[in-house]
Amino acid sequence: MTPDYVRDFPLASLNTFGLQATARQYVRVSDDSEVVQALDHARRHSLPVTLLGGGSNVLFSQDIEGLVLHMASRGVRLVSDDGVMVTVEVEAGEPWHPFVLQTLEMGFYGLENLSLIPGTVGAAPVQNIGAYGVEIKDVFSGLTALDRQSGKLVDFDAAACAFGYRESCFKQSLDRWIILRVRFRLSRQPSLRLEYGPIQQRLQLLGIDSPTPQDVSNAICAIRAEKLPDPKVLPNAGSFFKNPVISSEQAAALKASFPSAVLYPQAEGRVKLAAGWLIDQAGWRGYRKGDAGVHQHQALVLVNYGAASGAEILALARLIQDDIKRRFGVDLEIEPRII
Numbered sequence: 113m114t115p116d117y118v119r120d121f122p123l124a125s126l127n128t129f130g131l132q133a134t135a136r137q138y139v140r141v142s143d144d145s146e147v148v149q150a151l152d153h154a155r156r157h158s159l160p161v162t163l164l165g166g167g168s169n170v171l172f173s174q175d176i177e178g179l180v181l182h183m184a185s186r187g188v189r190l191v192s193d194d195g196v197m198v199t200v201e202v203e204a205g206e207p208w209h210p211f212v213l214q215t216l217e218m219g220f221y222g223l224e225n226l227s228l229i230p231g232t233v234g235a236a237p238v239q240n241i242g243a244y245g246v247e248i249k250d251v252f253s254g255l256t257a258l259d260r261q262s263g264k265l266v267d268f269d270a271a272a273c274a275f276g277y278r279e280s281c282f283k284q285s286l287d288r289w290i291i292l293r294v295r296f297r298l299s300r301q302p303s304l305r306l307e308y309g310p311i312q313q314r315l316q317l318l319g320i321d322s323p324t325p326q327d328v329s330n331a332i333c334a335i336r337a338e339k340l341p342d343p344k345v346l347p348n349a350g351s352f353f354k355n356p357v358i359s360s361e362q363a364a365a366l367k368a369s370f371p372s373a374v375l376y377p378q379a380e381g382r383v384k385l386a387a388g389w390l391i392d393q394a395g396w397r398g399y400r401k402g403d404a405g406v407h408q409h410q411a412l413v414l415v416n417y418g419a420a421s422g423a424e425i426l427a428l429a430r431l432i433q434d435d436i437k438r439r440f441g442v443d444l445e446i447e448p449r450i451i
């Protein structure tokens with residue numbers, strides 16, 4: 113089937129910040145051949161291509177002068193099963209959280225801590241999504257991507273993806289790869305990760321002594337629903353800044369000046385700092401300018417109270433970055449892709 117190309121397409125409902133940007137052209141693609149056709153169309157009309165999944169990690173700072181290619185392919189397949197471990201292959205356009213729930217129903221475990229993260233399966237490797245002590249690299253088997261430079265399909269294993277904290281090779285060359293499908297290695301035997309934050313407390317509160325992966329997923333959904341604003345109610349893109357990773361010397365100096373600083377030791381003597389703590393300390397939590405603001409309870413989340421533009425949210429982010437640099441000498445890196 114030839115996909116439909118729509119001119120001057122409003123993107124407000126396709127990004128969780130609810131930003132009112134317009135795409136010069138828009139196309140929804142459901143399989144590999146439609147992706148190839150859309151790329152061909154863009155080439156013939158000299159349109160730059162912007163790839164979009166669930167729009168939960170992007171900030172449109174202006175209208176898109178090109179073709180927005182919206183990944184909508186669907187399908188979940190079991191590709192191997194040795195009785196203990198399974199490999200599941202998923203099309204890029206599958207929504208992430210329903211896929212996590214589907215794996216739990218099938219009795220395949222490993223994704224429960226990543227419940228309720230918005231977005232699509234295809235975007236998950238781009239920033240190696242992570243939550244509650246698990247990242248997708250921990251359950252990743254491989255993926256197939258289309259190389260826009262050569263037009264060839266390429267298989268990636270975990271090493272080739274170069275996963276890091278909210279990082280991968282795809283984030284480093286955003287316009288090169290279109291992830292078409294992702295494979296996950298999951299287990300039929302639960303191996304629960306409960307050590308992170310309030311998971312155990314929440315399970316105790318619910319009176320659950322021997323939790324199942326489904327219980328863990330439910331607990332995490334409940335914690336997340338309390339902690340993070342629902343984009344449908346208060347548009348946002350989750351954490352707006354990455355947690356900065358600094359040297360141990362810098363961390364020690366910071367701790368000496370600010371004894372309550374939240375620090376997490378990392379490999380190779382590096383230290384991760386809670387960006388939310390820095391922003392909170394600097395007094396930004398609850399700040400609002402026009403319709404762009406910092407969430408009242410979660411300093412790491414920038415929100416759109418209604419009619420903020422992407423440029424206004426970005427301007428607020430720059431003010432926060434400058435202030436944190438001035439106060440603490442720390443660089444805050446923006447997590448969502450600015451388009």
Ligand SMILES: Cc1cc2nc3c(=O)[nH]c(=O)nc-3n(C[C@H](O)[C@H](O)[C@H](O)COP(=O)(O)OP(=O)(O)OC[C@H]3O[C@@H](n4cnc5c(N)ncnc54)[C@H](O)[C@@H]3O)c2cc1C
Binds near residue numbers: 166234
């Ligand atoms: C309330 C909220 C909570 C969140 N919590 C978390 C969290 O706990 N942990 C976490 O890691 N993230 C979190 N996020 C961020 C976001 O959900 C993830 O980054 C998610 O993977 C983005 O998926 P998406 O489909 O919406 O991507 P989009 O926002 O559509 O795209 C993000 C980037 O990926 C690219 N991209 C999209 N699809 C593909 C593809 N098929 N191939 C190649 N590139 C592609 C886009 O071009 C863009 O550069 C949260 C966001 C929100 C709004």
